[in-house]
Amino acid sequence: MAGKKMHSAKRKRFINNTIVHVILAILAVIWVFPIVWVVLTSFRAEKGSYVSTFLPQSFTIDNYVKLFTDTTILNFPQMFMNTLFIAVCSCILSTFYVLAVSYCLSRLRFKMRKPYMNMAMILGLFPGFMSMIAVYFILKALGMTEGNLIKLALILVYSGGAALSFQIAKGFFDTIPIAVDEAALLDGCTRWQIFTRITLPLSKPIVIYTTLTSFMSPWLDFIFAKVICRANSDQYTIAIGLWKMLEKEYIDSWYTSFAAGAVLISIPIAALFLYMQRYYVDGLSGAVKG
Amino acid sequence: MGILKKRVNEFPTPYTCTRAIREGGLETKLSMVLMGFGNMVHGQRIKGLLYLAIEVAYVVFMIVNGIGFLGMLPSLGSVPQEEYWDEAAQVYMYTKGDQSILILLYGVATVLLTVLMFLAWRGALRSAYKAECLAKEGRHVNNFAEDLKTLLHENLHRLLMTPPVFFIFAFTVLPLVFMICMAFTNYSKIDNHLMLFDWVGLENFKALFDFSSILGSTFWSVLGWTLIWAFFATFSNYIFGMIISLLINRKGTRAKGFWRFCFVLSCAVPMFVSLLIMRTMLQPEGAINVLLRNLGLIASDASLPFFTDPTWARVTVIIVNVWVGVPYTLLQLTGVLQNIPEELYEAARVDGANAIQIFFKITLPYMLYVTTPYLITTFTGNVNNFNVIYLLSGGDPVTDLASTAGKTDLLVTWLYKLTIDKQYYNIGAVIGILTFVILAIGALFTYHNSKSYKEEGGF
Known part of the structure; x- marks a missing residue:
């Protein structure tokens, strides 16, 4: 009797497990499907945006070749270099801003601390690009909307507001025991030395996280880039370029190259992201303490 | 209601502005007009000169541009851009009219600058009062090098927070204020108000x-x-x-x-x-x-x-x-x-x-x-x-x-x-x-x- 009951419980568990695995498999297919599709499309030999067959009939790598050789209308290599340059510069600036502000808010006590945090929260509630057009006017008044200065403008725009999103890094710094700082103070360290020699080396995950997120944002943003670049096509970033490829006048000849470009961009971003994933989780579970 | 709770000052200091005005000596009171004077009297020469330089720069800016910018703010400009026939070149030319959007931008920036100036003025006054008090009590008054050194320790937050906050003000707060101002104007394509526009109060709302x-x-x-x-x-x-x-x-x-x-x-x-x-x-x-x-x-x-x-x-x-x-x-x-x-x-x-x-x-x-x-x-x-x-x-x-x-x-x-x-x-x-x-x-x-x-x- 008891054996039979055990047996049926085992059976039930087996059925449950099977159902769960089937559900997961279906969901995983749904989630992976568009990615597979875009990879397939990037190798598709048939031109044009819409075709009547789901799977490509023949494969080619011309779409990738076109991206790098056909530079008259949409100069993909140049867009890539633009984005890389902007990303590196804004990454350095915003990492410094975020870490410096987070350290101050977490470790130092000064009069403007609470007001600053409240201000950051209030500013965060405004729609981000409500001020976009105003930023454009300001940059224009400073003469930074022409030629290569656009790059500088974009760097300033991407890094300018970085110090407002300090929450995750601050949450991480909060978890470092204050006793470490106190011991260092007793040994005669200045606050600056504590920041650079103790806190930062102890916070490697969050430093990497901050660096990678700020490096990635210029690759992902396209609204600001579009508003600031306007018609200066030699200053375009990758995101605008890919968007352009889907515009009505380009979509027929560039559709499969769009897929190729999307794949090319996704590979480094995906690699960075998968690498960063554990820091992402660590940083957040440090910040959301409940 | 937590929001309306009375603030308790966590950082009490004896060197406040009101006390400086009420109890400060002659040199401190003079600093109200001549920023940095008190500091210079008490041996903080470079600091005093820096304060003075800020004041001079602000006054010069206000006389050259600032007052004009502020004066245009209520009307937002009235000279329309006009087309005229250039006989010599045989083309239509445009006279330079007022551009309300720039007037508004410069006006808002000037107001923001004035606020910053006011903060600097308060800082100068406090600093002068502090120098006076310390000198009176016979305690050590920091020279400039020592002041710089405090930036790495007691005042580290000033060193670390200033650049980010500066950029936040330039690229987040200023545009936002500017944009909020726009909500009270008729700046739009409707009725062709793209060059010249006026304040309209709450009409848009x-x-x-x-x-x-x-x-x-x-x-x-x-x-x-x-x-x-x-x-x-x-x-x-x-x-x-x-x-x-x-x-x-x-x-x-x-x-x-x-x-x-x-x-x-x-x-x-x-x-x-x-x-x-x-x-x-x-x-x-x-x-x-x-x-x-x-x-x-x-x-x-x-x-x-x-x-x-x-x-x-x-x-x-x-x-x-x-x-x-x-x-x-x-x-x-x-x-x-x-x-x-x-x-x-x-x-x-x-x-x-x-x-x-x-x-x-x-x-x-x-x-x-x-x-x-x-x-x-x-x-x-x-x-x-x-x-x-x-x-x-x-x-x-x-x-x-x-x-x-x-x-x-x-x-x-x-x-x-x-x-x-x-x-x-x-x-x-x-x-x-x-x-x-x-x-x-x-x-x-x-x-x-x-x-x-x-x-x-x-x-």
Whole structure:
């Protein structure tokens, strides 16, 4: 009797497990499907945006070749270099801003601390690009909307507001025991030395996280880039370029190259992201303490 | 009411401005007019000179430009740009008229500069008073090198916070103030006010709240959809993400890493790329319709109206948002989910609860309690979720040709369309302000009552 009951419980568990695995498999297919599709499309030999067959009939790598050789209308290599340059510069600036502000808010006590945090929260509630057009006017008044200065403008725009999103890094710094700082103070360290020699080396995950997120944002943003670049096509970033490829006048000849470009961009971003994933989780579970 | 609690000054200092004015010596009082004078008297020569330099620079700026900028602010310029025939060159030329937008920008910047100047003035006064007090008591007055050294220790926050705060003011606060000002002008393409515009007070707000006008009715319908969208987008991701996370992390599931990888892969692809892919796949001739036709599920010339029928479009954006957002939720919530005490589950199982009951009676209430701040941020993020709507449907379909918004337009995408495409800058600014007000009321209230805000910073 008891054996039979055990047996049926085992059976039930087996059925449950099977159902769960089937559900997961279906969901995983749904989630992976568009990615597979875009990879397939990037190798598709048939031109044009819409075709009547789901799977490509023949494969080619011309779409990738076109991206790098056909530079008259949409100069993909140049867009890539633009984005890389902007990303590196804004990454350095915003990492410094975020870490410096987070350290101050977490470790130092000064009069403007609470007001600053409240201000950051209030500013965060405004729609981000409500001020976009105003930023454009300001940059224009400073003469930074022409030629290569656009790059500088974009760097300033991407890094300018970085110090407002300090929450995750601050949450991480909060978890470092204050006793470490106190011991260092007793040994005669200045606050600056504590920041650079103790806190930062102890916070490697969050430093990497901050660096990678700020490096990635210029690759992902396209609204600001579009508003600031306007018609200066030699200053375009990758995101605008890919968007352009889907515009009505380009979509027929560039559709499969769009897929190729999307794949090319996704590979480094995906690699960075998968690498960063554990820091992402660590940083957040440090910040959301409940 | 926590918000209205009287502030207690945590950082009392004897060197305040009022005391400087009331009790300061002659040199301190002179610093009110001649910034840095007190510092110079007490041996802080470089510091004093720096303060003086700031004052001189400000005064020179105000005389050369500033007063002019401020003077133009009330009228916002009145000289229109005019066309005249240039006889010598045989072409039409334009006289340089006033450009209200620049007048407004320079005016706002001057006001901001004046505020900064006032803060510097207060700083100078306090510093002079401090130097005076220290000198009177016979204590050491820091020289400039020593002052610089304090930047690395006691005043490290000044060193570290100044550059970021400067940029926040230049690229976030100034544009925002500028934009808020625009909401009270008639700066728009309507009646050709792109070069010259005037203050109109609350006219724009009135126009937007007027139910009978096209603008008014559009506003209310867009607002309604924005709230519906934000609610469904937030909770569909939240609950669905939690279920998948539970499925992956339950005891019997094999190859947990593989499943997690499958889901996380899609958020490793840049969001605008995956959204553009989704958009092309869902077009009438796109991959999904082709697939359905090939499978024989729909007729070979039919296509599902993903972005052409209002209801379909609305459901589609919510579902695609689940596809985009769930992996993030998965990453963010897995850790918290695993912190739920195991005893709660055991107790429930002993009492004979099934999986669904456990989810709704234990997991969900626990998570709602713990992750309220997270939910608020996500909700706010969704109200301002520009990317998903703009890249996916672009606000389409537009059913009412007279209105400027489509059926899936959120307040933010509508704002974007109004400012960038239509050049109705003033209405755009009003919408921005109203979005802020809606979010602020909700968020401030909830934040102040949430546990994590109250416990912040107590060490």
